[in-house]
Amino acid sequence: MKKRNVGVLLPVFSLPGNHGIGDFSHYAFAFIDWLKNHKYHYWQILPLNPIGPANSPYITVCSEAFDIRYISLDKLVEQGLLDKAPKHHAEAGRVDYQDVLAFKEKYLRRAYKNSKISLKKFIKENPWVNEYAKYLVLKSINDNKPWNEWIIKKIPSFAQDEINFHIWCQFIALNQWNDIKKYANKNGVKIIADCPFYVGLDSVDCYLNKDEFMMDEHYNPTVVSGCPPDAFSDDGQLWGTPIYNFDKMKENNYKFLINRIACLASRADILRLDHFRAFDTYCVIPAGDENARRGEWKIGPRHDFFDNLFNQYPNIKIIAEDLGLLFDSVHELRDYYKLPGMRVIQFVAFEQLEENNNIILYPGTHDNQTLYGWLKSLDKEHKDILRKEYKGTKDLYGSLFKEIWNMTSLITIFPVQDLIKLDDKARINHPGTVGPHNWTFKFKNMSFLETVKYGN
Secondary structure (H helix, E strand, C coil): CCCCCEEEECCHHHCCCCCCCCCCCHHHHHHHHHHHHCCCCEEECCCCCCCCHHHCCCCCCCCCCCCHHHCCHHHHHHCCCCCCCCCCCCCCCECCHHHHHHHHHHHHHHHHHHCCCCCHHHHHHCCHHHHHHHHHHHHHHCCCCCHHHCCCCCCCHHHHHHHHHHHHHHHHHHHHHHHHHHHHHHCCCEEEEEECCCCCCCCHHHHHCHHHECECCCCCECEEEEECCECCECCCEEEEEECECHHHHHHCCCHHHHHHHHHHHCCCCEEEECCHHHHCEEEEEECCCCCCCCCEEEECCHHHHHHHHHHHCCCCCEEECCCCCCCHHHHHHHHHCCCCEEEEHHHHCCCCCCCCCCEEEECCCCCCCCHHHHHHHCCHHHHHHHHHHCCCCCCHHHHHHHHHHHCCCCEEEEEHHHHHCCCHHHCCCCCCCCCCCCCCECCCCHHHHHHCCCCC
């Protein structure tokens, strides 16, 4: 079953970790070794930026920053910046984000005090980092309220060391991640990263680019994001993030949005643009509404944005997340730039599919059930269809897996859970819900790779 275009989806936080979370430690390198040895050529991750409400990596305080929870304390010990970093919930099967932050930050501050690294070059090459550090300090001084509720807007002189600490954390995180990416590339593995479309109101992105969002004179959003009602939801989906003012963005050739995408793309080999359809048509919902029933579609920046993006970064590699019920214009925009789209088998398993050499194929994504969980949840009618198709098989799951494996695609990505045949207890996210079951799944140790039953 060896194929050269297959990869594995595994969020970094789901890796084993000695301190309560998968991070940039030796476990990441060990996973790359496993990918190489089993002839997988892609590792797809989720956003590495600081998590937002409900631990979601898709709404963040800064889209260009790393969540400092990903910094490996073990690596800091190896560098001599820490004497030791005792294990902390190393065998946890779920990530407790607040506990991890409280534990790790103590050691990060110790390592910072022991560090003699000059940050001048890093700040010059990453102009966003100084503003981000200042934002965190101001947010702390203002009792962690959103920036549009701040009373104190001037940083006291004594806070410079705190600013430097936040900058140092980003320096360490970027260097640790770069080491992982270099190791992956050296071993024939390409990184596929993810770029959320929207940013949160409570973010340095919004704070520094106020005029490029649809807000009133008090900097409260006038409209917010989501999707209008459809056949699956009478209320639609209310996401609540502020909406870009594309007319204003056009005046400076979408500088903020392009810089944001380019920054994330520089840390990966391929970048998936989440909610790609919004570049063509996006939904606006009146701020304050409790659902998306009054959602309306608006025309996005379309070709004007992508012409600017590709003029500045002609070699950028992008995947268009084009899932859901879409207008024809979304497909036309994708195809005009020859961007690969996505196909998720759980959505189309019982449809007549055409072969397509320019798609990224998935059994399911981080937002879906595991393939085994999905198969178990099918009603008898649909299970009988599969049994008829795979007549004579004693391994229905294995036959389904093999068919997906052999489908035509540009790249096929399997969540690691599907290689092991895990059920929905190992699911990453349940869209539309909030709770400890989302974004927290973590392998306890590396033995999970020894239980892989399907694939290379």
